[in-house]
Amino acid sequence: MVRPWLWLAPALGFLGFFLIYPTVLTVIRSLQGKDSLHPKFVGLTNYRWFFTNSDALGALLNNVLWLVFFTGFTVGMGLLVAVLVDRVRFESLAKSIIFLPLAISMVAASVIWKFMYDYKPAGTAQTGTLNALIGSVGLGPVGWLQSPGFRLSTFALIAVMVWMWTGFAMVIISAALKGIDPGLLEAARMDGANEWEVFRKITLPLLGPTLTVVSTTMVITSLKTFDIVYTLTNGNYSTDVVANLMVKEMFTFGDFGRASAVAVILLLAILPIMGFNIRKFRSQESMS
Numbered sequence: 001m002v003r004p005w006l007w008l009a010p011a012l013g014f015l016g017f018f019l020i021y022p023t024v025l026t027v028i029r030s031l032q033g034k035d036s037l038h039p040k041f042v043g044l045t046n047y048r049w050f051f052t053n054s055d056a057l058g059a060l061l062n063n064v065l066w067l068v069f070f071t072g073f074t075v076g077m078g079l080l081v082a083v084l085v086d087r088v089r090f091e092s093l094a095k096s097i098i099f100l101p102l103a104i105s106m107v108a109a110s111v112i113w114k115f116m117y118d119y120k121p122a123g124t125a126q127t128g129t130l131n132a133l134i135g136s137v138g139l140g141p142v143g144w145l146q147s148p149g150f151r152l153s154t155f156a157l158i159a160v161m162v163w164m165w166t167g168f169a170m171v172i173i174s175a176a177l178k179g180i181d182p183g184l185l186e187a188a189r190m191d192g193a194n195e196w197e198v199f200r201k202i203t204l205p206l207l208g209p210t211l212t213v214v215s216t217t218m219v220i221t222s223l224k225t226f227d228i229v230y231t232l233t234n235g236n237y238s239t240d241v242v243a244n245l246m247v248k249e250m251f252t253f254g255d256f257g258r259a260s261a262v263a264v265i266l267l268l269a270i271l272p273i274m275g276f277n278i279r280k281f282r283s284q285e286s287m288s
Helices: 002-029 044-048 054-085 091-103 106-114 131-136 149-178 180-191 195-206 207-221 226-230 242-252 254-287
Strands: none
Touching: 002 254, 044 106, 054 149, 054 207, 054 226, 091 149, 091 207, 106 131, 106 149, 149 207, 180 195, 207 226, 207 242, 207 254, 226 242, 226 254, 242 254
16 A cells, blocks of 8 residues: 555655645745745734735736636637637638637737737827727727726737637637537437527537636636736736736735735635536546
């Protein structure tokens, strides 16, 4: 009985040192004050700050917007594109083109979309692609990344991530579509069902487990969103998110206590979703 644990010992040691140990230290540090050299125990003060500070609550609201709209649009667009691309002649080429944005880095995507969203004051030449397009039809330029009102800048950032991750959702859903027995679909059509009824009553229910996995992956991605916000706006114009707030508290303000508290809150938000994903995976394994 000892031998299996000997084989697992290096992996468990690696996991404990690089994952469990830092997590425990972060939880302890979240209960201490700002001074990193001589930290003092402050209890839940850092957590109280997070849930009463307007900037922190604004970042939390933005994460909720990311969770709802990024997840919804990405999964919806992935499903739509997967169904449509499944019927075109050059399916592999179309999938490669749609998946391509995910192959580039977040920094490269930020450079591309910073040029797309570039804004110049009205009356000057617009170098941003979107403002040049709307200017060609006589509309004024829009500060896509400089408009705190109605969270326009946040939705502009969400659009970038939807553009990047739609290809991922499409590939996973498309693979599940290929696994559906064509005989079921043909039998439904022979019974008089139209294409919408076939999709709604047969295809969509069979895609349920796959859509759940893709959705939970997108939810976790939305909660961990950082790099696209950091590189495009750095949280300015009401676009801050929890992960970016954590980095600011640690490296800009030097408050390790608050930064650790934010990290713990983010971890606690992600853990239930990961647990749900694991239970779903195990239930599918037991059924198979």
